[in-house]
Amino acid sequence: MNNVKTFVLLAGLMGLFLLVGQMLGGSSGLVAALIIGGLFNFIMYYFSDRLVLRMYGARIVTAEQAPELYAMVNRLRQSAGLPMPTIAIAPHEQPNAFATGRSPEHAVVAVTTGILKYVPSDELEGVLAHELAHVKNRDMLIATVAAGIAGALSNLPYLLMFGGGRDDDGGGNPLAQPALLLLAPLGAMLIQFAVSRQREFEADRVGAQILGRPMPLAHALIRLDQLAHKIPMNVAPAAAPLAQVNPLAARGGGLSKLFSTHPPTAERVARLEAMARAS
Secondary structure: OHHHHHHHHHHHHHHHHHHHHHHHHHHHHHHHHHHHHHHHHHHHHHHHHHHHHHHHOOEEEOOOOOHHHHHHHHHHHHHHOOOOOEEEEEOOOOOOEEEEOOOHHHOEEEEEHHHHHHOOHHHHHHHHHHHHHHHHOOHHHHHHHHHHHHHHHHHHHHHHHHOOOOOOOOOOOOOHHHHHHHHHHHHHHHHHHHHHHHHHHHHHHHHHHHHOOOHHHHHHHHHHHHHHHHOOOOOOHHHHHHEOOOOOHHHOOHHHHOOOOOOOHHHHHHHHHHHHHHO
């Protein structure tokens, strides 16, 4: 069901993208939307891992530099049937983790210095199993496609407007362009965040299967969520959907809940507890 919801959301995001191109430039705008969207996704596909590591300030580490972390990931990736990912550490006090890369063969699993400091080893295993689930599910590719389309959509009205784009099919509402300049990027962002939330549920489920027990991940999510509300992280909002819990949680509530990149922690924990009772 999570996979079906993800497909529907991605289809809706692409449909919104093409609709904006059509409304702003007619048939030529539709073609331009396809070209611009393809270019953004090409860039994101091949360079997303480097961009994400830079956003988090993470550095790649070797087995000699982080032997315990490396050994833990190695055990879990064998259980998941995955190649060994690159390991990175981000210098943030807030405990968190993320995965990036275009495929299991080019995956990067990263943790913050805070998670190594505050999280017990059994819970850390749950966190790492969750990130390896993202790799196994190829969620980095899904997130990359969503981010690529959303980024292209945010820039499409400006590119068409300053590139001489016009409605070559005639007609059209003169208020459509300024309205779309404001609303289309917002709609794209909300759909992108919804995609992220569905993939988190699925990664929790598969991560619990990789580890062989769901409760270490459930306990880790509670701990990470509590500390994320107390310890701010200075990271670009575009990189937030990749983290295990929302790294911007300390910025407060209100509208931030609407724009949350993650499902409620209580709901994630409840699903993991249900898995534990069923096993």
